[in-house]
Amino acid sequence: MIAISVGFQRYTYELMLKHNEFVVSFPSAGMSAEVELFGSQSGRDIDKLKISGTPVQTATLIDGVLLAEASINYECILKDSMIT
Numbered sequence: 664m665i666a667i668s669v670g671f672q673r674y675t676y677e678l679m680l681k682h683n684e685f686v687v688s689f690p691s692a693g694m695s696a697e698v699e700l701f702g703s704q705s706g707r708d709i710d711k712l713k714i715s716g717t718p719v720q721t722a723t724l725i726d727g728v729l730l731a732e733a734s735i736n737y738e739c740i741l742k743d744s745m746i747t
């Protein structure tokens with residue numbers, strides 16, 4: 664089990680509640696451009712995966728994609744959420 668903190672105004676938060684699953688990716692050293700893009704633009708406005716061109720692969724346990732160049736990808740199912 665892992666706990667993460669996502670701003671409730673984020674598009675990510677909306678998608679996590681809608682689909683009940685998500686991926687947590689730990690970027691590798693060569694992914695600084697992706698980190699900057701993913702961390703500063705909203706998926707509401709642009710297709711971040713398409714614009715970055717970062718390679719992806721299909722997840723095996725959930726309906727989603729993994730970042731192929733990440734150090735680790737965790738395929739996650741949302742078990743609980745709380746607003747503080």
Ligand SMILES: Cc1cc2nc3c(=O)[nH]c(=O)nc-3n(C[C@H](O)[C@H](O)[C@H](O)COP(=O)(O)O)c2cc1C
Nearest residue numbers: 668669670673674675676701702703704705706707
């Ligand atoms: C290094 C880094 C770490 C971040 N960590 C978080 C975080 O833990 N929780 C969060 O809600 N936003 C975090 N952000 C901000 C979001 O990534 C940013 O608001 C992003 O544009 C949200 O995209 P979305 O609207 O598609 O969800 C982080 C940004 C950066 C650059």
